[in-house]
Amino acid sequence: MTVLLGYVPSALGEAALRAVVEQARFRDEPVLVVNTSRGDAYADPRFAQESDLARVVRELTAEGIPHAIRQLMRGRDAAEEITEIVEAEEISLVVIGSRHRR
Numbered sequence: 001m002t003v004l005l006g007y008v009p010s011a012l013g014e015a016a017l018r019a020v021v022e023q024a025r026f027r028d029e030p031v032l033v034v035n036t037s038r039g040d041a042y043a044d045p046r047f048a049q050e051s052d053l054a055r056v057v058r059e060l061t062a063e064g065i066p067h068a069i070r071q072l073m074r075g076r077d078a079a080e081e082i083t084e085i086v087e088a089e090e091i092s093l094v095v096i097g098s099r100h101r102r
Helices: 011-027 050-062 078-088
Strands: 002-006 031-036 067-072 091-096
Touching: 002 011, 002 078, 011 031, 011 050, 011 091, 031 050, 031 078, 050 067, 078 091
Parallel strands: 002 031, 002 091, 031 067
Antiparallel strands: none
């Protein structure tokens, strides 16, 4: 099983990263970090830059947590992307670093 982190480069994303570290340790499971963008805007603050993802990798590595990074830009909502991954893979828990805004 794997713990999935829906990561965005924000304060909420950093809080979710801290939570996923705790959960991965508790469950003794690796982490799959997922960052997505629909790709329909010139700039998307939710789409992590290389430096953002490098920092996430450093943190997970320093904590000794096996991990993988998946960054997707396929014209779909983050919820659709995460749902597809959960249905296709063995995901025990989803931690989201964002909230829906209307």
